Amino acid sequence: MSLSNNVAAAGPVPAAAVASVTVRYGQSTALDGVSLGFASGVTGLLGPNGAGKSTLLSLLSTARRPTAGTVTLLGEPDPKGAAVQRVRRSIGVLPQSFGFYPKFTVLEFTEYAAWLRKVPSAERRDRAREALRLVEMEQHADRRMGALSGGMLRRVGIAQAVVNQPSLVLLDEPTVGLDPAQRVGFRGLIRSLGERCAVVMSTHLAEDVAHVCDHVAVLLEGRTRFTGTVAELCALPARDGGADAEPEVNGTSVEAGYLHLAGAQAVTG
Ligand SMILES: Nc1ncnc2c1ncn2[C@@H]1O[C@H](COP(=O)(O)OP(=O)(O)OP(=O)(O)O)[C@@H](O)[C@H]1O
Numbered sequence: 001m002s003l004s005n006n007v008a009a010a011g012p013v014p015a016a017a018v019a020s021v022t023v024r025y026g027q028s029t030a031l032d033g034v035s036l037g038f039a040s041g042v043t044g045l046l047g048p049n050g051a052g053k054s055t056l057l058s059l060l061s062t063a064r065r066p067t068a069g070t071v072t073l074l075g076e077p078d079p080k081g082a083a084v085q086r087v088r089r090s091i092g093v094l095p096q097s098f099g100f101y102p103k104f105t106v107l108e109f110t111e112y113a114a115w116l117r118k119v120p121s122a123e124r125r126d127r128a129r130e131a132l133r134l135v136e137m138e139q140h141a142d143r144r145m146g147a148l149s150g151g152m153l154r155r156v157g158i159a160q161a162v163v164n165q166p167s168l169v170l171l172d173e174p175t176v177g178l179d180p181a182q183r184v185g186f187r188g189l190i191r192s193l194g195e196r197c198a199v200v201m202s203t204h205l206a207e208d209v210a211h212v213c214d215h216v217a218v219l220l221e222g223r224t225r226f227t228g229t230v231a232e233l234c235a236l237p238a239r240d241g242g243a244d245a246e247p248e249v250n251g252t253s254v255e256a257g258y259l260h261l262a263g264a265q266a267v268t269g
Contacts, residue, residue: 102146
């Protein structure tokens, strides 16, 4: 794909990931010739249930390979074998739900994640503490995982995703299940992550996109329906309706832009 088509093509930062892919599950097509690039900052993947967001994230995490097409990750085109292992060390993933042994302490769990990501043993404890500091969970390092609130668990989920100091962080609906105050705090955390590396975040929540994302890709039925800045998404209804007012970028205008593309389908699922 040409970088001029990228979600996040602006600036001199090379793309952390470029996917030009089709994915089929048996007879059904989950991604149909999707071409997207992801660079620094936070890119939101917006789309209704079944649009293909999680499938795209699974390609970017190397958990799945496309049926057709290629995924270039951190400069490595179509990584296989040793290249996959190398690339995985620089990727962090927060899945929609993650398993853990409830008796693990927060620190033990985060160190375990560091071990999984092949962080050298001499560095694991320091990296785990640093990741917990980033998500403001250091003071809870000795608490058992099974005793954490939902919001705390999401924070530890981010800590385990960044413990290997990744260049690419993939977050699958990171704010689901958080109360409004936690969601606001979490958005700040994700924004600050986007200042260090490329973050790709799937979400159903227009408010999250408005407050967190630099760029947005809208997926509908396995196809890319829109790529651009959040302001460009918000401007769509006014542009196509002929109005010349610049809409303010907020959750309502992101939702209006999205609904303009998606017809009657609701953003929240
Ligand atoms: N393992 C699988 N086997 C068969 N079909 C699948 C599988 N995983 C996903 N699909 C199908 O692929 C399509 C895309 O699913 P995907 O989970 O990527 O969408 P999504 O946008 O993440 O949805 P949601 O917002 O509900 O999480 C859907 O039609 C889904 O039913």
